[in-house]
Amino acid sequence: MRKKSKARFSRYLIHPKKLKYADFSFFGAAAILAIFGLLCLYSASAIFADITRSDSLYYLKKQIVWLFLGIVLGLVALQINYEKLRKYSPHMVGATILLSLIHI
Numbered sequence: 001m002r003k004k005s006k007a008r009f010s011r012y013l014i015h016p017k018k019l020k021y022a023d024f025s026f027f028g029a030a031a032i033l034a035i036f037g038l039l040c041l042y043s044a045s046a047i048f049a050d051i052t053r054s055d056s057l058y059y060l061k062k063q064i065v066w067l068f069l070g071i072v073l074g075l076v077a078l079q080i081n082y083e084k085l086r087k088y089s090p091h092m093v094g095a096t097i098l099l100s101l102i103h104i
Helices: 024-053 058-078 082-103
Strands: none
Touching: 024 058
């Protein structure tokens, strides 16, 4: 008899049980805003990029790379159990205040 593997859902990027709690209206709104931002960026920078870089899509390409990096990091953040971070919260608040004071 074959043993059941605990890593049954390892082939998924996001565990199906976590999708049950996902706010799809938030993801939809974020996607619409990202697309709108890309359109605005292209509209505002196409001529300047064509003159300076000889590629009217230069800034749009860079922004798309950062957008996909943000999506990947967001998917990684979905995998983190935030309840385990609770014991580190005083240290994170202190680090945030310290970094804010350094920035001033």
